[in-house]
Each structure stands twice: as C-alpha cells, then as structure tokens.
Amino acid sequence: MPYFDAASAAPLHPVARQALLASLDEGWADPARLYREGRRARLLLDAAREAAAEAVGCRPDELVFTPSGTRAVHAGISGSLAGRRRVGNRIVVSAVEHSSVLHAAESHTAAGGTLTEVPVARSGAVDTDVFAAALDSGTALACLQSANHEVGTAQPVAEVAEACRAAGVPLLVDAAQSLGWGPVEGGWSLLAASAHKWGGPAGVGLLAVRKGVRFAPQGPSDERESGRAPGFENLPAIVAAAASLRAGRAEAAAEGARLRALVDRIRARVPELVPDVEVVGDPVRRLPHLVTFSCLYVDGETLLHELDREGFSVSSGSSCTSSTLTPSHVLRAMGVLSEGNVRVSLPAGTAAEDVDRFLDVLPGVVAGVRERLGAPASAPAAGAADSASLVVDALGRRCPIPVIELAKVIGDVPVGGTVTVLADDAAARLDIPAWCEMRGQEYVGESPSERGGVAYLVRRLT
Amino acid sequence: MPYFDAASAAPLHPVARQALLASLDEGWADPARLYREGRRARLLLDAAREAAAEAVGCRPDELVFTPSGTRAVHAGISGSLAGRRRVGNRIVVSAVEHSSVLHAAESHTAAGGTLTEVPVARSGAVDTDVFAAALDSGTALACLQSANHEVGTAQPVAEVAEACRAAGVPLLVDAAQSLGWGPVEGGWSLLAASAHKWGGPAGVGLLAVRKGVRFAPQGPSDERESGRAPGFENLPAIVAAAASLRAGRAEAAAEGARLRALVDRIRARVPELVPDVEVVGDPVRRLPHLVTFSCLYVDGETLLHELDREGFSVSSGSSCTSSTLTPSHVLRAMGVLSEGNVRVSLPAGTAAEDVDRFLDVLPGVVAGVRERLGAPASAPAAGAADSASLVVDALGRRCPIPVIELAKVIGDVPVGGTVTVLADDAAARLDIPAWCEMRGQEYVGESPSERGGVAYLVRRLT
Numbered sequence: 001m002p003y004f005d006a007a008s009a010a011p012l013h014p015v016a017r018q019a020l021l022a023s024l025d026e027g028w029a030d031p032a033r034l035y036r037e038g039r040r041a042r043l044l045l046d047a048a049r050e051a052a053a054e055a056v057g058c059r060p061d062e063l064v065f066t067p068s069g070t071r072a073v074h075a076g077i078s079g080s081l082a083g084r085r086r087v088g089n090r091i092v093v094s095a096v097e098h099s100s101v102l103h104a105a106e107s108h109t110a111a112g113g114t115l116t117e118v119p120v121a122r123s124g125a126v127d128t129d130v131f132a133a134a135l136d137s138g139t140a141l142a143c144l145q146s147a148n149h150e151v152g153t154a155q156p157v158a159e160v161a162e163a164c165r166a167a168g169v170p171l172l173v174d175a176a177q178s179l180g181w182g183p184v185e186g187g188w189s190l191l192a193a194s195a196h197k198w199g200g201p202a203g204v205g206l207l208a209v210r211k212g213v214r215f216a217p218q219g220p221s222d223e224r225e226s227g228r229a230p231g232f233e234n235l236p237a238i239v240a241a242a243a244s245l246r247a248g249r250a251e252a253a254a255e256g257a258r259l260r261a262l263v264d265r266i267r268a269r270v271p272e273l274v275p276d277v278e279v280v281g282d283p284v285r286r287l288p289h290l291v292t293f294s295c296l297y298v299d300g301e302t303l304l305h306e307l308d309r310e311g312f313s314v315s316s317g318s319s320c321t322s323s324t325l326t327p328s329h330v331l332r333a334m335g336v337l338s339e340g341n342v343r344v345s346l347p348a349g350t351a352a353e354d355v356d357r358f359l360d361v362l363p364g365v366v367a368g369v370r371e372r373l374g375a376p377a378s379a380p381a382a383g384a385a386d387s388a389s390l391v392v393d394a395l396g397r398r399c400p401i402p403v404i405e406l407a408k409v410i411g412d413v414p415v416g417g418t419v420t421v422l423a424d425d426a427a428a429r430l431d432i433p434a435w436c437e438m439r440g441q442e443y444v445g446e447s448p449s450e451r452g453g454v455a456y457l458v459r460r461l462t
Numbered sequence: 463m464p465y466f467d468a469a470s471a472a473p474l475h476p477v478a479r480q481a482l483l484a485s486l487d488e489g490w491a492d493p494a495r496l497y498r499e500g501r502r503a504r505l506l507l508d509a510a511r512e513a514a515a516e517a518v519g520c521r522p523d524e525l526v527f528t529p530s531g532t533r534a535v536h537a538g539i540s541g542s543l544a545g546r547r548r549v550g551n552r553i554v555v556s557a558v559e560h561s562s563v564l565h566a567a568e569s570h571t572a573a574g575g576t577l578t579e580v581p582v583a584r585s586g587a588v589d590t591d592v593f594a595a596a597l598d599s600g601t602a603l604a605c606l607q608s609a610n611h612e613v614g615t616a617q618p619v620a621e622v623a624e625a626c627r628a629a630g631v632p633l634l635v636d637a638a639q640s641l642g643w644g645p646v647e648g649g650w651s652l653l654a655a656s657a658h659k660w661g662g663p664a665g666v667g668l669l670a671v672r673k674g675v676r677f678a679p680q681g682p683s684d685e686r687e688s689g690r691a692p693g694f695e696n697l698p699a700i701v702a703a704a705a706s707l708r709a710g711r712a713e714a715a716a717e718g719a720r721l722r723a724l725v726d727r728i729r730a731r732v733p734e735l736v737p738d739v740e741v742v743g744d745p746v747r748r749l750p751h752l753v754t755f756s757c758l759y760v761d762g763e764t765l766l767h768e769l770d771r772e773g774f775s776v777s778s779g780s781s782c783t784s785s786t787l788t789p790s791h792v793l794r795a796m797g798v799l800s801e802g803n804v805r806v807s808l809p810a811g812t813a814a815e816d817v818d819r820f821l822d823v824l825p826g827v828v829a830g831v832r833e834r835l836g837a838p839a840s841a842p843a844a845g846a847a848d849s850a851s852l853v854v855d856a857l858g859r860r861c862p863i864p865v866i867e868l869a870k871v872i873g874d875v876p877v878g879g880t881v882t883v884l885a886d887d888a889a890a891r892l893d894i895p896a897w898c899e900m901r902g903q904e905y906v907g908e909s910p911s912e913r914g915g916v917a918y919l920v921r922r923l924t
Binding site for chain 2: 069232
C-alpha cells in the first residue's frame with residue numbers, strides 16, 4: 001500500500017527504530033542527575049547533539065532539541081525577535097513559508113510587530129533582490145524555508161543569507177523539508193527542522209542558533225537545553241532522531257537521485273496522461289522526492305478519497321478538503337490552479353513499480369471524478385454563440401463547480417464575448433484566473449457582485 | 463542496581479514499551495490526514511485521549527496532550543491567566559510548587575502581573591484557610607500541587623478547590639507526582655501531569671481544562687490539540703503514556719500500599735540508624751513511594767556520590783550539588799534542614815531487599831562523609847568554657863562547613879553563652895536555625911556581618 005505523503009510524516013527509518021528501542025532501556029533517566037542512570041542519559045544526549053550538529057553543520061553548543069519542528073520555529077522566531085527588540089520590530093518572511101512560521105509572524109503582529117511578506121514567482125521561489133529590498137534598518141529577523149513543503153521548490157537560501165548578512169539581519173531557515181537530504185548551504189543564522197520529516201520519530205525538532213546571534217528565549221525560564229526548550233528531554237526519541245538523520249544522510253545522495261528520477265517521470269507523464277493538468281513548482285531547483293499538480297474540474301477531497309481507495313496516500317492543498325474551505329496559501333501566492341490539487345511526496349525506498357501503478361490509476365480516477373461532477377470535455381464546445389455575454393450564477397457552490405460552470409458555457413459566447421461568473425467560494429479567485437491562463441482565455445478582472453460574492457469577468461479568446 | 467529516583471523519572475512500564483512499539487508501526491502518520499494511515503493514527507489518538515481522560519476524571523474533549531509536564535503547566539497557567547485578564551492579574555501559588563509553576567509565575571510577574579506565594583507548615587502542606595485568605599477579587603488563577611515532589615506531602619487539594627470555587631477563582635492542580643496513584647479529588651479547574659513520572663515515556667504531558675473555564679491559549683496559533691499544544695502529535699509516545707497510566711492504575715492500590723510500608727520502614731529506621739537526621743514531610747498524608755531526610759554535617763553532593771558508588775540512585779535538595787548553590791526552595795519554605803538531604807522515591811516494583819540494603823549501607827556512608835569533613839561527635843563536647851562568646855569565621859566556606867564549625871565550638875562556651883557564625887553560603891540561613899532546633903540550642907537571629915556575609919547568633923542552652 002504505497003504511502004506518498006512523506007512531506008507530512010515519513011515512516012520511521014529502521015535505524016530510528018533500533019536507536020529508540022535501545023535508548024528506551026538506556027536513556028529514560030534525567031540527564032541532569034549525577035547517578036549512573038543520569039550520567040548514561042547525559043552521554044546519550046551529548047552524542048545525539050554532536051551527531052545532529054554535524055549533520056546540520058553547526059557546533060553542538062549551538063543546537064538544542066525541541067518537542068517538534070513547530071516548536072523549534074516558534075522558539076527560534078520569538079527568541080530572535082526578542083533578542084533584537086532594540087533594533088526594530090519587523091519580521092520579513094516569504095509568502096510561502098510553513099504555517100508554523102506564518103503563525104509565529106501573526107503572533108508577532110498581534111503583539112504590535114510589523115510583518116512583510118515577500119511574494120514568490122509562479123515557480124514558488126522568492127527573488128533574492130525582492131527579498132533583499134524588503135530588509136530595512138528596522139528588520140529584526142528574516143525567515144526563508146530551504147524548500148517549499150507543498151510544491152518542492154528550493155529557495156535561493158545562500159543568496160538570501162548573503163543579502164541578510166549585508167543588511168545585518170539574521171536569517172532563520174526552516175529546513176524541515178530538506179534537512180534529511182543535506183545541510184543547508186550559506187550563512188544562515190538560525191535553522192529549524194523536524195525529525196519525523198526525515199524518518200525520525202515524532203516528538204523531536206531541532207533549533208540551531210549560531211554563536212553571536214542575539215537571542216532571548218521567551219516564556220517561563222527552564223534550565224534545560226540552554227534555556228531554549230523547556231521540559232524534560234525526550235531522550236529516546238532524540239537519540240533516534242539523530243541516528244536516523246545520520247543514517248538517512250549516508251543514503252541521501254543515491255536515494256535522492258533515484259527519487260528525483262521518479263518525480264521527473266511523474267512530472268512528465270501526468271500531463272500526458274491526464275488532460276487539463278497543471279504541474280506546479282520548479283522542475284529543476286526542487287526537493288528530490290516531491291511533486292505537486294492540480295487537475296481542472298476536480299475537487300481535492302474526492303480525489304484524495306478515490307486515490308485512497310486505490311491504495312495511494314497523498315495530500316492536497318485544495319480547498320474542499322475536510323479541514324479547510326480556503327486553498328493553500330502556497331498555491332495562492334504562486335498564482336496557480338488550486339482545484340484538484342495533489343501532492344506526491346515519496347518516502348525513501350519508494351518502489352518504481354508503485355509510481356508506475358500510480359500513473360496507471362490516476363487518469364481513470366480523475367476522469368471518474370470529472371464525470372460525476374459533470375465537467376466539460378477538454379475543448380470548448382462549438383456552441384451556438386447567440387449571446388455576446390453570459391452570466392453564470394455559482395453562488396453557494398464550492399470549488400470546482402464555479403470553474404466547471406464557466407468551462408461549460410465559454411463555448412456559448414462568440415470569440416470576444418464575455419462570461420461573468422458569480423461565486424462566493426474562496427478558491428474561485430485563484431482558480432478562475434488559473435483556468436483562463438491554462439485555456440488561453442482572457443481573465444479581465446473581478447468586481448463585487450450585487451447579489452453577494454464576487455463577479456469574475458472572462459473574455460473568450462479562442 | 464536499585465534506582466530510587468522515580469520522582470525524577472520512572473523507568474518505562476512494560477505496557478508502555480509494548481504500546482510504544484505497536485504504535486511506532488501503526489501511529490506514525492499525521493492524524494489530520496484523510497488517508498488510511500492518517501485515519502489509523504486518529505483512532506489511536508482518540509483512544510489514548512479517552513483512556514487518559516478516564517484516568518484523570520474529565521471529558522476527552524477537556525484533555526490535550528502536550529510535549530511534557532512542564533509545557534502542560536506553562537500552557538495551563540498562561541492560557542488561564544490570559545483568559546481571565548479582565549478579572550485581574552494576580553496568581554496565587556503555594557511556596558512549594560514545582561519549578562515549572564514558579565517559573566511560569568515569575569514570567570507573569572515579569573510581564574507586570576502580581577504573585578502571591580502561600581507559605582507552608584513545617585510538614586510542607588498549605589493551610590486551607592491561609593490559602594483561601596490569599597484569594598482576592600483580582601485573582602485570575604490559583605495553583606496547588608496534589609503532592610510535593612521533594613518531600614511527598616499531600617496538599618489539601620479538595621478543600622482548597624472548594625475555597626477557590628467559593629472565591630470564583632479557577633484552581634490549577636499540578637498532579638505530576640500523584641496521577642499515577644489515583645485521580646485528584648475535588649473540584650479543580652485545570653490539571654497538569656507528566657507521563658514519565660508514572661512509567662510512561664518522556665515527551666508526553668497532559669493538560670485538562672474543565673468546560674466553562676476561561677482559557678485563551680498563548681503563543682502562535684496551531685490547529686492541533688484544540689489549539690492548546692502546537693506541533694505534530696507525538697503519537698506513539700501518547701499511546702504508550704495512556705496505556706501505562708491505565709495499567710499503572712490497575713496496580714496502584716496494591717503497589718501503593720506495599721511501597722507505603724517500605725517508606726514507613728525508611729522513615730522509622732533512618733533516625734534510629736543514623737544520628738543527627740531529620741526526616742521531613744508529612745508522615746501520613748503523603749505520596750506512597752517518597753521519603754526525604756536530611757543529615758547534619760554532610761554535604762549533599764558527596765552523599766549522592768557515595769550512595770551511587772554503593773549502587774543507589776537518589777536525589778537531593780541540598781545546595782552543593784553540581785547544579786546549584788542554593789538549597790531547594792521546598793526545604794527553605796518548610797524551614798527544615800537542607801544539608802545532607804536525600805530524597806528516596808521508589809519506583810513501582812521496588813524490592814523490599816533493596817530497601818533493606820539501603821538501610822544497611824546508609825549509616826556507614828553518612829559516617830564516612832562526616833568523618834572526612836571533620837564533623838563533631840553527636841553530643842557537644844564538654845569544653846573548657848573559658849569564654850562566654852565565640853566567633854566562628856566560615857566566610858567563603860560552603861555547606862555543611864558553617865554548621866560543622868558551629869557544632870565544634872558550641873561546647874566551648876558555657877550554657878547561656880553565644881556563638882556567632884559568619885557565613886556567606888546561602889544554605890547557612892536555613893541550616894543554622896534548623897541545627898539549633900534539632901540540638902535544643904537557641905537561634906537568636908542574624909545580622910549583616912562587617913566582614914561581609916551574615917552573622918548568625920546562637921545561644922547555648924544545653
């Protein structure tokens with residue numbers, strides 16, 4: 001049963017499992033204690049810290065273990081903002097950061113701080129010059145992920161770190177998606193990551209803070225982990241996390257190349273096999289194991305269910321999945337189609353046959369969903385063209401219905417005629433322009449609708 | 463090799479180990495996902511929450527899992543203080559709370575809040591009337607442990623909860639030390655605990671917040687665990703925590719009675735076997751498995767080392783242990799001797815023979831340490847009594863030297879004469895009065911010393 005959602009949580013690496021078992025016996029005591037069980041725990045903790053620091057590329061005393069990647073990001077951001085309070089209160093982040101970064105930034109603005117979101121290109125990458133231009137003398141901290149968690153695009157971290165250094169601003173890198181594949185290059189100041197993304201256990205994140213970076217831990221004081229991560233150390237999991245990071249790195253070059261080729265196959269084949277698909281993210285500067293595409297006229301939740309029935313576990317940035325009614329902020333920032341969105345992220349060891357079977361199954365699944373939703377055929381129907389403009393009322397209808405309704409009638413207006421789609425679903429704002437771009441039609445713009453919601457105006461060009 | 467420090471961290475319960483192993487295979491995926499691995503993880507999480515809630519005595523939707531007991535306390539305190547910000551900014555805590563509570567309270571005062579510390583009796587217990595008197599109309603939150611972590615004394619939680627209810631103040635109970643032995647009685651509002659104290663794994667705490675209690679989670683928002691505990695769920699450890707809580711409870715009545723008898727044996731035998739010992743804490747209203755005593759003329763660190771060499775792992779609230787130069791705030795609040803302090807906390811399953819061997823070994827170990835430190839014999843020497851007052855200069859000397867020097871010369875002054883001890887070690891302020899009480903001498907008081915430090919005045923009575 002192929003699990004293709006490593007970017008959410010990777011299955012436990014065998015080495016992590018072994019290390020966890022061994023340290024359940026050896027590492028359950030309090031490493032601050034002086035008796036033998038405590039000393040043994042301390043040795044394990046020190047060794048884990050050294051191994052993790054080596055993999056990160058920092059000194060052991062620069063690295064602390066946290067209870068999760070999210071907590072590492074929160075502690076890193078709050079600590080460095082507080083440490084540089086006198087410099088200013090601006091935080092600069094890319095628009096496609098992980099929600100843990102964006103939520104920490106929102107928490108900062110709720111407390112009176114200022115936030116600048118740096119936009120991204122359609123590939124999902126920031127432009128170094130644009131990022132650099134956002135840094136000002138009142139900027140306390142900049143944050144940039146090493147690679148995006150939803151579309152896989154690698155960010156120009158080394159270049160942005162250089163720009164940050166020139167501006168005297170520390171850069172926090174969220175390396176959650178990439179650390180298993182290799183160290184983050186460049187002169188970053190802080191780095192956060194999460195063990196369960198690289199095949200380690202849940203319950204372990206890490207935060208590296210370079211010597212010389214101003215840092216003032218927030219919240220109640222605690223003597224453990226340099227005062228940066230309160231609470232009893234989750235030692236067996238920490239040992240397992242460090243061991244699996246090291247083990248995964250030993251395999252990373254070969255396995256990364258193998259998965260990269262599998263992803264290339266998906267990137268190439270999906271548009272050939274499935275009509276009306278947009279594969280998103282940078283095709284080259286990207287994570288080895290992750291690819292995302294969106295299918296017109298499909299809703300994400302149904303697609304996930306159908307793929308799950310076929311045995312494939314994937315995730316989606318579409319709205320209309322059970323937990324959200326708005327499309328992923330990443331897809332929105334990129335300006336790409338969000339409907340029928342599928343993220344495939346291959347865990348280490350994924351069999352090529354499983355990828356092939358996914359490619360076999362996908363076209364039928366998408367076609368089935370489209371058929372049930374009454375999606376139009378790929379080419380616009382050569383309609384009667386009796387009216388130069390039409391209005392489609394999709395108020396109260398969820399993604400992908402507004403786009404489907406648009407596609408159904410576009411052939412009914414003459415070339416040069418317009419279709420106005422009335423919709424109140426959040427995804428329409430993203431998906432109607434994306435549809436126009438994919439189908440060679442002109443997206444004219446939006447205006448408030450008298451009947452509630454928004455009126456999206458589209459002109460038929462072909 | 464007997465490990466007698468269960469109050470720091472209990473060895474993993476066999477059921478916890480089994481459950482952890484099973485859920486490493488079944489529970490590594492993201493429980494928010496819709497595919498089968500995610501649904502399986504969600505089922506495990508829901509079942510663990512139900513089991514834990516049953517053991518706590520609350521509804522499952524009142525309970526969240528946190529990364530540690532410390533984080534549960536921090537989140538519980540900050541969330542309820544924020545939720546009742548309009549009522550007032552006072553937090554009331556007992557003087558003997560765990561450091562996680564005291565640090566959270568300090569963090570509150572650093573942000574402008576007010577703190578009232580309720581004193582305790584020599585037994586370590588608060589008086590309900592005194593606690594109730596500290597609650598005023600501006601009190602946002604009160605905190606009381608179920609039982610003390612250093613001396614084992616049980617607090618009158620049900621009575622204090624009633625007083626809090628009458629005053630309209632929510633009560634947070636830190637149940638870290640007692641939850642494995644049984645639910646906390648009474649009408650508490652919030653409850654925090656820590657799995658590695660009951661034989662569960664590290665990396666799991668729990669926080670219960672009763673419906674109707676005003677609560678506003680602090681820090682960056684997160685959709686998991688009702689917004690009260692950010693970060694990816696540490697599911698295998700959560701499952702193991704819940705399973706071991708349930709399993710431990712099934713054994714708690716019988717095992718608690720057995721350990722209670724072993725502790726009674728220690729409480730009775732230690733003063734018979736070792737001269738100049740003070741057994742502290744309430745002898746009856748107490749945790750079943752924990753006993754603490756202090757030995758005059760002994761330094762805690764050396765005592766721990768010697769006991770470790772004999773194979774016994776215990777902890778100490780003395781100063782002069784490697785991590786601190788001040789005695790435990792608990793012993794200080796109780797006003798009991800802090801030097802030569804030993805905490806014995808027996809894990810479930812402790813063999814009676816190990817306790818007997820401890821009682822065999824202890825007298826020789828204490829005598830050896832005393833001999834090396836040049837401690838006086840138990841009775842004051844019938845000295846020459848040539849001077850009515852003496853001054854002992856122990857400036858720059860660490861615990862227990864100031865007390866040893868005092869004991870050496872007390873016989874050199876006549877009955878009615880005085881000894882002044884000059885000392886700058888923090889423990890002297892606690893231990894010189896405690897020595898006077900133990901030896902039937904009069905502690906007159908302290909004054910600043912002209913030569914630095916403090917002058918402690920003692921009058922010989924016997």
